[in-house]
Amino acid sequence: MLRLITDFDGPIIDVSERYYRVYQLCLQKTRxxxxxxxxxxxxxxxxxxxxxVLEKQIAMISGLDEVQAQEFAQLRRQTVHTEPYFQYDRLAVGAVDTLLKIQRAGVDLAVMTMRRVWELDYAFKQYDLGRFFPENRCYCLSNDYVxxxxIDDKPLLMTRALKELPPAADTWMVGDTEADITAAKKHGIKAxxxxxGIRDRAQLKLYHPDMIVKDFSTAVDFILERSLQPIGNR
Incomplete structure (x- = not known):
């Protein structure tokens, strides 16, 4: 059995508009x-x-002084994961087509995310994504998780997932941050x-994933092509 574990924000959801709207709000409230x-x-x-680039530095580049920059960073942390702003998330280009391709190929698909249960449910309802991820293939944080x-929390989710999921002949992790790469590497999974997503190529390279590709669709095409090769040619 071929298994794909994917992060949510980055591969499937584009969070850039939410983060930018919160940046605009925090700048206006702090100035x-x-x-x-x-x-x-x-x-x-x-x-x-x-x-x-650090939040405080972004604030100072935007014209705030050091004290304001601290306030900006704190307000941003308090705001960016609150319900009014999740409406600005968008599907990543090609994400649904890629999920359909995975489903048609019979790949065992799981999602592993630092979202809390309610944050994941919100996006599932917004974009009808629950059809791709049964409850026993969803790994996220509880609503009261501290x-x-x-980079520390995601490997714990991976440990739990690998205990609960049935064995697979081949497992891959797709993600957009150092937490995804670290979680995979700690468990000998290809990343x-x-x-x-939220890291550029230079940042991703620091954590030595097996590959860096443009997007979710490109990653899945590679995994599916490789799974069709005879074992001796891999």
Whole structure:
């Protein structure tokens, strides 16, 4: 059996608009009424996020002082994962077609995400994605889970998944962050990183995934093609 474990945000959902709207809100709420600020364009902002520029630094580049930048970063953390802003998430280009292709190929598909249960349910309902992921193939955080760091929390989810899922002859992980790569590597699973999410190629390379590709569709095409090859040719 071929198994694919995929992250959610990045491969399947584009969160860039949500993050940018929260950036705009935090900048406006933190600036003084008479203060001139430089609001970054969405491409400028998103490239900084993808290259892991710190929140405080983004705030200061936007014209806030150091004290305001601290306030900005705190407000952003409190806001970015709240319900009013999830409406700005969008399906990643080609995501549903790729999920249909996985389904038709008979691949055992699981999702593994740092979203909480309600956050994942929200997106499932918004885009009718539950049809691809039965409950016993969904690995996410409980609503009351106290997060530490994704790079620590995600390997714990992977440990749980591998205990609960039936054995597979071949397992792949697709994700867009260092947490996905780390979770896969800790368990000897092949990791494909996608550039369609919140990390750029330079950041992904630091964690040595097996491959870096453009998006979810490209990753899945590679996995399916490879699974069809005779074992001696892999």
């Amino acid at each position: 003084r009424p008479d203060q001139k600020v430089k609001e970054l364009s969405k491409p400028e902002f998103w490239q900084m996020k993808r290259s892991r 997060k530490t760091r994704d 494909i990183a996608v550039e369609s």
